[in-house]
Amino acid sequence: MSFNKKLNTKSNIFALIPARAGSQSxxxxxxxxxxxxxxxxxxxxxxxxSKKISRVFxxxxxxxxxxxxxxxxxxxxxxxxxxxxxxxxxxxxxFSHFLNWMKANENLTPELIVHxxxxxxxxxxSIVENAIEFMEENETATSLRSCETSVHTPFKxxxxxxxxxxxxxxxxxxxxxxxxxxxxxxxxxxxxGHVDIVKPNTLFSQNSLxxxxxxxxxxxxxxxxxxxxxxxxxxxxxNSDKYRYLIEYLDYIKAx
Numbered sequence: 050m051s052f053n054k055k056l057n058t059k060s061n062i063f064a065l066i067p068a069r070a071g072s073q074s075x076x077x078x079x080x081x082x083x084x085x086x087x088x089x090x091x092x093x094x095x096x097x098x099s100k101k102i103s104r105v106f107x108x109x110x111x112x113x114x115x116x117x118x119x120x121x122x123x124x125x126x127x128x129x130x131x132x133x134x135x136x137x138x139x140x141x142x143x144f145s146h147f148l149n150w151m152k153a154n155e156n157l158t159p160e161l162i163v164h165x166x167x168x169x170x171x172x173x174x175s176i177v178e179n180a181i182e183f184m185e186e187n188e189t190a191t192s193l194r195s196c197e198t199s200v201h202t203p204f205k206x207x208x209x210x211x212x213x214x215x216x217x218x219x220x221x222x223x224x225x226x227x228x229x230x231x232x233x234x235x236x237x238x239x240x241x242g243h244v245d246i247v248k249p250n251t252l253f254s255q256n257s258l259x260x261x262x263x264x265x266x267x268x269x270x271x272x273x274x275x276x277x278x279x280x281x282x283x284x285x286x287x288n289s290d291k292y293r294y295l296i297e298y299l300d301y302i303k304a305x
Contacts, residue, residue, distance in 0.1 A: 060103040061160040062181060064096035067143055068118065068167055069134050070111035074275050079114060079167050081280055083287050086299045088274060089114070090121045091170035094299050097122050098174050101181045102163060108143045110134035121302055126154070140164075141258040148249055161185070162247045168274045169242030171283060171292055177244045180266050184246045191251040191260025195243035197270045204234045243268045 068089045072078035079089040089107070096105040107118035108129050115125040127150055133142040144162070151157050161184055163177065176195070184193050205227045207214040216227050244266065251260040272283035287296065 060101055062102050062163060062185075063159040063161075064092075064099070064102045064105045064163045064165055065144070065147055066092045066096070066105070066107045066118075066123065066165050066167055067140070068107050068109040068111075068114050069129070069138070070109065070114055071134065071136070073136055075277060075280065078274065080117065081274070083170060083280075083284050084296050084299070086121075086296070086303065087117055088170040088283075089118065089167035090299055090302075091172075091295065092165035092167045093118060093121045093123045094295055094302065095172055095174055095177055096163065096165060097302075098295075098298060099163075099178060099181070101178060101185075106147065108147055121299075126150070141252070144247065144252060144258060148252065158249050160248075162249060164245035164247060166242040166245075169271050170274070171271055171286055171295075172243045173291060174295070176266075176268055180244045180246055183264070183266075184248070187264070189262055190264040191248055191255070191262045192258070193244070193246040193264040193266050194240050194259065195245065195266040195268045196238035197241045197268060199237040199239045202231050202234045202237050204237075205229075205231065238265060238267070241268065241271050242273055243271050 066089065068079045070077065070079070075081060080087045083091070093105055093107070096102050105123045107115070107123045107125050109115055109118065109125065110129045110131055112128070115128065118125050129143055129146060133146060148158065151159070161181065163181060165172070180193055180195070184190060204218050206217045207227065208217060209215070216225070247258060248260070252258055255261070272279060272286050274280050274283055
């Protein structure tokens, strides 16, 4: 199979892959391997295979992670400051850091940023491409987030307070929402990390990463890795034929 893939240098669409070192759930989570490749490499590979993305960046606070990212073809022009690389750090912090760095060092602001989380390594290129195309053509949406349909509705859930159960939501002062049939509630969607797309202008003008008009991009469920059990499940799912092309491309990169 030929992989003479060249990035679309005429595009002003960048991929941004956050790969923070210091995970508390799995040591060096972003370096954990599936089919002989670190999970962060899967996000890099999809971005490099895209016909719409012109540059692929990894934002990391680790020299080791940076070397791995570069070996798979990503750009790592800086190390992310430690003060925005903690377990409490937010996405908008590393996005702002990246955009400010690009403006200061290259006098450049991308049209779109495709956010590919390494902890959801098993994504399909066609879904990413279609999402980018939608955002290219849609002037109203401020961002896009891939989601899957939630199996359970949070409207019937509880939290604990002083040893007692408290409902997440009370519809009215007289109704116990948690006892109502699920058909009374709207369908709920859970972000799954397959692909997020951000418009930098939204971040600058609204001081918001996703803005007020976030497009739902419905996908099938994909493994999200935060525990060893989830990593083992992702390894099992990676045997599916729909990921063969991605893994072969990773093998191609690794072979040099």
